[in-house]
Amino acid sequence: MSLFVIGYYTLLLVVSCLAAYFNKRQVFLLAFSLTLVSFILGIVGGTGALKAVAICAGLLGLTAMVSYAFREFLIQMAESNVGMSFSNNPPVMYVCLIAPIIYCILAWLLGWRFGEFAFALIIIVILLIAMKTETAKELRTAPLTAAFGMFVIFTYAIAGIFAPYIAPHGEAEVISSAFAPADAEMLLGADQLGRDMFSRIVFGARNSVGLALTATVAAFVLGAGAGLLAATKGGWFDQFMGRVADVIMSIPSLIFALLMLSIFGPSTPVIICAVAIIYAPRVFRLTRAVAGNVVVMDYIEAAKLRGEGTGYLIRREILPNSTAPLVAEFGLEFCFVFLLVAGLSFLGLGIQPPTADWGSMVRENATLISFGDITPLIPAAAIALLTVAVNFVVDWMLFRSSGLKEQ
Amino acid sequence: MSKKKEVLLKIRDLKIQGYSDETWVDIIKGVDLTLHRGEVMGLIGESGAGKSTIGAAAMGYARDGTRITEGSKIEFDGMELTTATEGEKRALRGSRIAYVAQSAAASFNPAHKIIDQHTEAPLHYRIQKRMEAQEDAMDLYERLRLPNPKEIGFRYPHQVSGGQLQRAMTAMAMSCRPDLIIFDEPTTALDVTTQIEVLAAIRDIVDQFNTAALYITHDLAVVAQMADTIKVLLKGNEVEEASTEEMLNNPKEDYTKSLWAVRSFESPQRQRPKDTVPLISVKNVDAAYTGGPKILDDVSFDIYEGMTVAVVGESGSGKSTTARVITGLLPPSKGEVLFKGEPFPHDYRNRDRDQLRQCQMIYQMADTALNPKVKISEIIGRPAQFYSGLHGADLKNRVDELLDLIELDPSKFYNRYPPELSGGQKQRIGIARALAANPTFIVCDEVTSALDQLVAEGILRLLDRLQNELNLAYMFITHDLATVRSIADEVIVMQQGRVVEQGPKDDMFTPPHHPYTDLLLSSVPEMDPNWLTTLLEERGIDNLGDAAAAQIDPNDPKVQ
């Protein structure tokens, strides 16, 4: 029996004893079940299996620590209450927001440099505005999974925005032979054309996520707009939109997307339109339901009897009371859209080469799997990780919004 | 009933905490309670007094999000519940302590027949065989005077009316002949006429089996009929405890006295102004929701300037629908509404801004009537801005003036949000919002029924004062005759969508009445502990509630 195995079981036993001594039932149960599982794994798979378990546990612990640190960092930021000074000073807030937006648009249109920085600045300002003591209170309730999710989203955002500065090689730059193994030059080796895998994954963050995000926003604007209108107006408009949503939702989403792509050909605008049309009805249903709960409130009746117009009702009365579920829903829809777009790319019907895109990268390198090489799994894992992260955050937000309702 | 008996339930220093806003807050702050075998104790208090939580704790049960703190002692028949295991406590529930919930309709499982739910506990505890248990259930149904006792148990809960379900639930609680029954507001969700039959049944069965009971309610008159002793609670603390007689005649604490004195306010009756057109006149209105049955049937009445017309009736009588017709939310299928002699457009969307301004509304639930995400200043300011075009300093002055009018300090409330306010304050904001439009007519839809009695009285006084100052006309919808007595000038009694009787208040409260008005008036519990007994003797056991209402022919002309 190797030193590792002895150490492994000693550690588990010590943790179990400590947990039992301090009356921590949950920790004890965890350590105990882990010991049992380890026995079986150790008998079946030998030391290798135990090492794998130890590595997994270590990784989990590391992730938990990072998540914890990130949450504390966010709480500290929020405690500083920067957001208050912005909301007390609207002109400053608008200048700080609008200036980078204008620069960003100009940079995009005229090809100026540092557009990425302007874009990052917009996000930073928005985050700063949100940094209030109330946010700190909310953040304290976040479980570690949600903190982990936020951390991952943060990392992806940086990778996506600053892709050209992070990636060591160009997006479509052929630098070695096909399927070259990893070396000092190429962290993850080369793909089927000899391009650097790592650089393509970094650029993929921008392309894949950007496309999914744009499509989700489009679906949301369409669906939420229609949902709010239908809830407020009611009557035949409501009925009609409900029926339209029923019909569109009766076609499986991937099938509908394939139909549209086969007709209009795979290109970015077509994908965005297709996804918007497919997902808008889902957003519509939810918004209709959320707003429907608000519309039956007496204060809406009071506003209607006052003679207020639809615009005022939606903007001042309904929207402020449905933001929480809608934000959570946005995250959820993003996950669905992201998976759908990734699936399309995987089928070769998404973003067209040579643009780096995670779904198509899996497909292009799939043959490596049969040699036991995990390279094609990396972009797939990148997709899964982001979706998991968003789902973790959404899970927490949904719990918060439903928990608050009960009171 | 003799009081010196064996102690059944002994609660000492009960503290219960509730989880809210990430921390544990005390909801019960050290209550003692002693209940003897066969004794009925009334737990009385306003909402948030923690009476229902104590009821659950008496079974050793803490609802989700609450916990019984250490140091509390709950002893049931010699057994300490706070330290008992979950299994030991479970073995008491249903067999020795039973529970009757507020809403029987929600507390019966819709998927099973009533009798199957009834026999669940006896079968579980192996007290009876299935057939015996069913026989026993039918016997209990008969004792509780449920119609068709042999057959009613084999129906599903949704096939039985609310009052009958509540009695079936009492029968279910008796299934194992428990030593103690907890009644948690068993009649609060019922109409007054139905309430009586349930009250009579509960009292009968408790007497017959000599069961001890904790009777939880907020209604003094009800508890006076049921309880041997009364304990008054306020915000998780005990105020005082005494026998029913003594508590009614000689309350010691100020808080108790104030509860007893609540119904003293009565505004003098105003007379109709001579030779004027009525402000609102409802003429032969029929109304129905799309595709539904007719809800209003030939309703006509007038409301004069500066007068309060109270519309009384039980749930489903069409009083709120009448308000919806007047405000234009539900266009009538026949008839019309006149405003100062001019026809009012049927649909509110067709009314112009001035017509909308004249007719305002105050709602029953202040929680849903005020947008929780909008500041008080905007809730009140918006109508002023919308109708009068006020801006800036003018608007602020107007909001301040309105806040003064409803007796709230402008500097304190200007920037707050509705969830931060108490129920009474919210209701005042609702009134201010109606006043901000400078109306001549306000519909008050059950404005006091969700409020505690003291707060409700404050609102009634405020409304009365405003009426005198601003010459407002009110249409006051309520099911509570005490409220009618205190604020109305004229009364309209509605039953099943028809007006059965109308006239000045003083006439309405002096006999002879229309039989339905009579039923309604006599069904309201009075503070007298012998009221129920007397009434049962007068009316006879079979002439209560639904049965009595069914005997009245709505087509019967007025008795007067």
Add this chain to the structure above:
Amino acid sequence: MGDILGLVGKRLGLGLVILLVISIIIFFMVELLPGDIAQAVLGQGATEDNLAALRKEMGLDKPAIVRYLGWLSGAVTFDFGASVVTKEPVISLIGERFMNTLFLAAYAAVIAVPVAIILGILVALLRNSIFDRVANVATLTSISSPEFFLGYILILYFSVKWGMFPAISSLSEGMTLGELLQRTFLPALTLVLVVVAHMMRMTRAAIINLLASPYIEMARLKGTPPWKVIVKHALPNAWAPIINVVALNLAYLITGVVLVEVVFVYPGIGQALVDAVSKRDFPVVQACCLIFAATFILLNLAADVGAILTNPRLRHPK
């Protein structure tokens, strides 16, 4: 009972109408094609003569309505016309493949449904415990992973490293059931992983939602033990949501099947659809879409009818 029959009838009628509308969408969407089908099939280099010939062959000279009615009446008898690329009848291309797809979906469903419902109930019973939390994280991760990610991981371990199951699920004539099940185990397992996670979460949510109702508290206060509260009091009322969950996920299987078939090179209708899309073989695309949509609607219909039939309020009218 009349009420129930009426409701079911209404629901069936609505399903038919939706199917009709979808057939219209599927057919006329192709009409939106820039140029026309013949142009799209033959590409830019086609001569006028070739185009005209193809148009005549496909009946494009007739008005769209006439063609739609012809297509629809054919579709009712499973005659979807001929493929543009291979000129074979569409039904011979996809008929057998559809059966294969149904087999795969059924294989996955037979494993997934009982497992998911039992696990869902267990997790609801153990809610807020450490197992519940682990299950929450695990199911979220499974839901969040694209099917091809799960598929390739399974291939990597079960077939490349351990060699237990084949990576490519090719089917041949005369295979025994055992062989068939072994060959298709990995694609079925991929589908099971995704669907079980979905169903488990939804079953848990449906039951926990019910646990807040007063009649559950009443049952607890009657001294009913916790497992009996769930089985006797919560479950009978949870059938409607659970049936819905099952149907929704079976419908999801149909979409998921497309990606899984591509990963495992399984000869199903999904592969056919993807091939046809890249070859722009419109009759095949239309036929596949219609078949998928019809199955989807049928499942939803079954769920709604199931929900109506298990509702005690409707089963025992006043």
